Amino acid sequence: MTSWTPASIPDLTGKSAVVTGANSGIGLPTALELARHGARVVVAARSAEKGGAAVETIRREVPSAQVEYARLDLADLASVREFAAGVGDVDLLINNAGIGMISRQETKDGFEMQFGTNHLGHFALTGLLLPKLLVRPGARVVTVSSDAHVVGRLDFDNLDLERGYGRLSAYARSKLANLLFTLELQRRAEKAGAGLISAASHPGTTATNIVKLGPLQPLFGLLFKSPEKGAHPSLYAATSPAIRGGEFVGPKLKILTPSESARSEELARRLWDVSTELTGVRFKEIAYS
Numbered sequence: 001m002t003s004w005t006p007a008s009i010p011d012l013t014g015k016s017a018v019v020t021g022a023n024s025g026i027g028l029p030t031a032l033e034l035a036r037h038g039a040r041v042v043v044a045a046r047s048a049e050k051g052g053a054a055v056e057t058i059r060r061e062v063p064s065a066q067v068e069y070a071r072l073d074l075a076d077l078a079s080v081r082e083f084a085a086g087v088g089d090v091d092l093l094i095n096n097a098g099i100g101m102i103s104r105q106e107t108k109d110g111f112e113m114q115f116g117t118n119h120l121g122h123f124a125l126t127g128l129l130l131p132k133l134l135v136r137p138g139a140r141v142v143t144v145s146s147d148a149h150v151v152g153r154l155d156f157d158n159l160d161l162e163r164g165y166g167r168l169s170a171y172a173r174s175k176l177a178n179l180l181f182t183l184e185l186q187r188r189a190e191k192a193g194a195g196l197i198s199a200a201s202h203p204g205t206t207a208t209n210i211v212k213l214g215p216l217q218p219l220f221g222l223l224f225k226s227p228e229k230g231a232h233p234s235l236y237a238a239t240s241p242a243i244r245g246g247e248f249v250g251p252k253l254k255i256l257t258p259s260e261s262a263r264s265e266e267l268a269r270r271l272w273d274v275s276t277e278l279t280g281v282r283f284k285e286i287a288y289s
C-alpha cells in the first residue's frame with residue numbers, strides 16, 4: 001500500500017474523532033489530518049496548556065477545523081470517567097497516548113504507570129465510550145501498540161511489577177496488552193454482531209518525546225522518522241476502506257502479524273477479565289453471554 005498518503009483519507013464530514021495524547025508526537029498529526037478531512041476532533045490531553053496549544057496549531061493549519069480540547073488523564077480513572085461522560089458523538093477513537101521507559105511509578109488508582117496509562121486507561125475509556133461508538137455506522141477503535149510488544153510478558157501474579165521492574169519490559173508489557181485488547185475487542189464486537197472495527201497500529205521508530213536517547217536526544221530528529229510519517233499507520237487504520245477488524249498496521253502500511261502471545265485468545269480473555277475487575281468498566285453491550 002505504498003501509494004497511500006494522508007491525501008487518500010476520504011471525506012470525514014459528519015464524523016467525530018477522539019485522539020488521546022493529541023498534543024504531541026504522533027497524536028498531533030493524527031488529529032490534524034482527521035480535522036483536515038472534515039472530522040470534528042477532540043484533542044484529549046492531560047494538560048490544558050498543551051491541549052490548547054495543539055488546538056491552535058491545528059486551527060492555524062486548517063482554519064475550518066472543528067477541533068476542541070478536553071481534559072483526559074489516563075492515569076486517573078476518575079478523569080477517564082469525567083472525559084467519557086462529557087464527550088459527544090464518537091465515530092473514531094484513537095487510543096494513541098502513551099508513556100514509556102520511565103522509572104517505576106503508579107497511577108492515581110495505584111496501578112503500575114505504563115500498564116495503567118497505556119492499557120488500563122484506554123481499556124476504561126473504550127468501554128465507557130462503547131455505547132456512543134456502537135450507534136455510529138462504520139465506527140472504529142485504533143489502539144497504538146508497538147513492535148516492542150514481542151518482548152512483552154504478562155505475569156498476572158505480578159501485575160504491579162513490584163518485583164523485577166524494568167523500564168523497557170514494563171513498556172513492552174503495556175504494548176502487548178494494547179494488542180491483546182485490540183484483538184479481543186474485535187472478537188467480542190463480531191460475536192455481538194456489532195459493526196465496530198478494532199485495529200492496531202505500530203508507528204515505527206519516530207522522533208517524539210517518548211524516545212529517550214540521553215545525550216544523543218538532539219540527534220533523534222535525524223535518526224528517526226517524523227511524527228507526520230509516524231502517524232500514517234494510525235490514520236490508515238482509522239480511515240482506509242481496506243482495513244479489516246483485528247488488523248495491525250505497521251510502517252509503510254504493511255499488515256503485521258502480532259506475536260504468538262498477542263494472538264493468544266486465552267491470554268486476551270484473562271487480561272480482559274482482570275482489566276474489567278481493576279477498572280470496573282464492563283463493556284456490557286458486547287459481553288460474552
Ligand SMILES: NC(=O)c1ccc[n+]([C@@H]2O[C@H](COP(=O)([O-])OP(=O)(O)OC[C@H]3O[C@@H](n4cnc5c(N)ncnc54)[C@H](OP(=O)(O)O)[C@@H]3O)[C@@H](O)[C@H]2O)c1
Pocket residue numbers: 020021022023024025026027044045046047050072073074075076095096097098099100117144145146147202203204205206207208209210211230
Ligand atoms: N515514537 C515511537 O518511536 C513509537 C514507537 C512505537 C509506538 N509508539 C507509540 O506511539 C504512541 C504515541 O507516542 P509518541 O511517540 O507520539 O510519544 P509522545 O510525543 O511522548 O506522545 C505521548 C502522548 O501521550 C500523552 N500522555 C502520556 N501520559 C498520559 C496520560 N496519563 N493521560 C493522557 N495523555 C497522556 C502525552 O501527554 P504529555 O505531553 O502531557 O506528556 C503525549 O501527548 C504511544 O502509544 C507510543 O507507545 C511510539
